[in-house]
Amino acid sequence: MLALKAENISKQYRLGQVGTGTLSHDLNRFWHKVRGKEDPYLKIGEANDRASKGESEYVWSLRDINFELTQGDAIGIIGRNGAGKSTLLKLLSKVTKPTTGKIYTQGRIASLLEVGTGFHPEMTGRENVYLNGAILGMTRKEITRKFDEIVDFSGVERYIDTPVKRYSSGMYVRLAFAVAAHLESEILIVDEVLAVGDAEFQKKCLGKMGSVTKGEGRTVLFVSHNITAIKELCNTALLLDKGKLISQGDVNKCIIEYQKNSDTKLFYNYLEDPTVLENENIMVKSYKAEPINGDIITTKSGIRITVGFTSKMEGVDIDLSFFLKNSHDLTIMSTGLMISQNKDIEKRDYTASFEIPPYTINEDSYYFDFFWGINRTDVAFRTELFGFEVHGIQNEFGEIVKSPGILFPKIVHSIEKL
Structure with a gap:
């Protein structure tokens, strides 16, 4: 009716x-x-x-x-x-x-x-x-x-x-x-x-x-x-x-x-984007999410997240953490990476990467709550602008196959000085 x-x-x-x-x-x-x-x-x-x-x-x-x-x-x-x-x-x-x-x-x-x-x-x-x-x-x-x-x-x-x-x-x-x-x-x-x-x-x-x-x-x-x-x-x-x-x-x-139409950036390069992401501690220079296998990010491709940034500090310890949230604003995953542990951070460029294994998350739009910490107590810089989309895989009946999900996925971290 x-x-x-x-x-x-x-x-x-x-x-x-x-x-x-x-x-x-x-x-x-x-x-x-x-x-x-x-x-x-x-x-x-x-x-x-x-x-x-x-x-x-x-x-x-x-x-x-x-x-x-x-x-x-x-x-x-x-x-x-x-x-x-x-x-x-x-x-x-x-x-x-x-x-x-x-x-x-x-x-x-x-x-x-x-x-x-x-x-x-x-x-x-x-x-x-x-x-x-x-x-x-x-x-x-x-x-x-x-x-x-x-x-x-x-x-x-x-x-x-x-x-x-x-x-x-x-x-x-x-x-x-x-x-x-x-x-x-x-x-x-x-x-x-x-x-x-x-x-x-x-x-x-x-x-x-x-x-x-x-x-x-x-x-x-x-x-x-x-x-x-x-x-x-x-x-x-x-x-x-x-x-x-x-x-x-x-x-x-x-x-x-709705999430796609938000201000989330699926990729970022400070040379091409008018948005300046920096403060007195950190400058974010690039961001990209790409499939580990294949041409597009799907439920079975795995995801590699790469963030390029410049440290404007020295003599402190820095860590980079993220919370991954879905389009419903629910945090589904979090991890962190120590960039320096002996107060040996340098004023230079760094690249940090995270790899999320296949069959971990389902079709949806996702975004990161990224933040850089100083000496494990203070936040040096924070942004929620970055995100990516995961495409579903269809079965022979045309139905989107759900990822089984991994309770404690092993996320591979790496840091590189440039």
Whole structure:
């Protein structure tokens, strides 16, 4: 059963204005409409790229978004800051209207877009539960029936009769999420609010949203930069970039695509790349990941990682360590290499290499948390810019073969003075 459908929705903003125009713009739009002509302001505007200054005062926060959700789906919406995720949720929640396109929904919607939305600071937690529940569409009888359950879930029972202006941001979000999660809605929309709660409460929220989708058959739209949470909760995903829908469907594929579109460098040479990776201790000059066997990195090829750097220090000991993380931001491997042990480091170029054996890791995008240490106590330099992709091997049925994995892989290290 179809729960939600977005059909060619776009949202345009005019910089420095509330809405997209003035009275003269609205009259101009109306005049074109009665003559059967297209809105003239739809032909102008730029994508929402925060990295560039831009020339137009009109910005497209979203452009031509299409997708459908069936009842019981849990969909994660991912993308970098400014991609249009929160704007999309506001349109779906009917907080604001799309500039173009239509949104069809089946059933009641509960939205948790910002911490404490609908809360009155002078009112107590108890009063705000009733107020916020009413705003979300709950009847007083329904709120009373669920009140004890809401308060118990939030964990703020001791302060329920205290004005919420005295609450911490964590208590705010606990109570707000508890009200929204207990609304008997068909669709639950949650923005990046779990970042405010502590680890225990985040786990509790994820468990609640999981039971909402799997147990109660409700539809959940979830925006988060916590890729692990997206992976755990959602079965499908939307990937947004600069207001456009880049990928949709399988959550793993979207996460991998998101990682590919990040700032991770698959190779680096300081002579060819405008990025300068250095501080007063270390300068990174090159990086590359290549297969030990074959032409491309696959699950069975093995991987050789080579990092070239210059030491600007002497009379200390240096070690190079890395944590290998997958596209879900989970650390799956770590190792280290001592470059000097007798405080005999020289001001010169070095090359360090690591070899990961075949059949150790699966198809995915990976990146390194590299850091150089001084005398085993201080960090001399650190970067997470480097990464690589592993391609899967298909069997005769066209299925990607999983690597068996090696519990304690033997990683070969080497260091060379240049």
